[in-house]
């Protein structure tokens with residue numbers, strides 16, 4: 001068999017972050033870089049001999065070439081079969097579903113998520129395990145360890161495989177099955193939501209705009225929202241995946257999805273707006289003149305999920321990442337279900353979902369999902385919202401007002417300081433860490449510190465412990481400031497400051513969030529001394 005064993009040596013910079021390995025595209029294209037990492041994944045999971053893998057990506061620049069390399073390496077390493085999305089396209093939740101549905105041994109997803117794509121932008125590769133979820137900490141450690149002592153990789157000498165035509169073919173003794181990227185996923189959505197009811201909603205004149213941001217959800221949204229649910233043609237914006245995402249930043253938040261925000265706050269605003277990111281796992285929800293924070297979205301979905309067929313029997317429990325606002329905690333308490341607080345990163349939800357302890361999960365970083373797959377799922381969140389709107393007949397604004405009146409409102413904002421010198425960013429965190437023991441009981445401005453710690457998580461299922469997961473400072477009365485360093489950036493360090501304040505006074509539920517959070521923001525500034533330590537005055541991105 002024309003197979004090559006290539007001698008190699010470890011390459012620096014192959015430590016996976018919150019969600020696989022993310023680097024500049026040019027770095028991934030350096031000789032042996034991708035190959036080393038793919039072989040390290042294969043070796044880290046105990047080899048791929050006779051295994052079945054799902055492979056697909058978000059269509060960004062280098063997607064196709066990287067898939068060819070992965071297929072040639074899978075064949076050379078003895079894999080039995082690769083299931084590949086047609087044209088190399090598969091959203092992250094669709095990969096998760098395919099792994100589960102086909103009983104595959106895992107999957108490789110080519111994406112740097114919401115980071116921009118293109119020759120001068122970002123590329124990424126992540127491995128998902130047999131449960132369909134992101135590699136666990138243990139597996140990630142093994143993959144990283146292998147990158148440190150790798151000495152060979154295996155690859156077939158052939159030129160490549162046709163990944164554009166549906167069907168099963170052979171590549172050097174390995175089967176390659178090219179599947180429609182949308183079909184199985186759309187069928188799964190149909191089992192969870194009342195498509196007839198949503199169809200009737202659209203037939204009654206309900207309007208929406210879904211911004212696919214030139215990324216992977218375009219084909220899914222066209223097929224599900226327009227073709228199956230009857231949203232009028234043109235409801236899906238930017239629906240064709242492009243290698244550089246139309247030159248944009250496929251991150252569904254009010255900054256990067258500004259065009260959609262402008263439409264939703266303009267005179268001809270439709271009833272409902274939503275967006276998803278590069279690989280289709282994040283979502284943004286917006287009503288007419290009403291932006292819904294991801295934390296609030298998780299809380300509302302938890303309160304109303306029973307209105308959709310897939311969740312009619314109620315929820316076993318919910319989980320949120322630590323920096324996500326505590327709005328969902330209040331709903332869980334009212335429902336009498338457990339609410340888990342996990343470190344940032346979807347992988348930490350996997351055990352809770354597998355063990356049936358949580359049905360819904362969510363993160364402030366615009367991720368929401370359920371036990372239907374083991375990833376966050378952008379379109380799933382949009383469909384659950386549509387199902388709820390169809391059942392209640394309410395507008396997004398009215399639904400939110402009623403929700404806040406019942407549970408109180410957790411004002412929330414995240415401030416990002418990007419591309420900070422890593423030493424300076426660490427100095428900010430070290431400075432905070434040093435103060436923690438002395439903070440409780442003291443005051444900062446008018447706020448009294450209730451508790452202060454560095455978050456650590458003991459997994460209730462496998463007992464593993466994750467430490468150093470962000471600093472949280474809670475104030476009396478329900479305000480909180482959280483600090484952590486991002487695990488997904490590709491340049492320097494990104495400091496994230498998460499601000500939150502609970503308001504239960506009925507007269508103060510419609511304030512400008514910035515004003516509502518001013519006091520806790522000042523406290524966060526004072527405690528972190530961020531400006532003096534980094535030279536930064538204002539955050540680069542506020543969401």
Ligand code: G16
Pocket residue numbers: 018019112113114281282321344345346347363365367485486487488489496
């Ligand atoms: C990834 C993970 C998410 C996590 C996010 C945090 O998102 O999948 O679970 O919340 O990173 O990012 P950071 O560490 O920068 O705060 P994605 O959508 O980039 O895969």
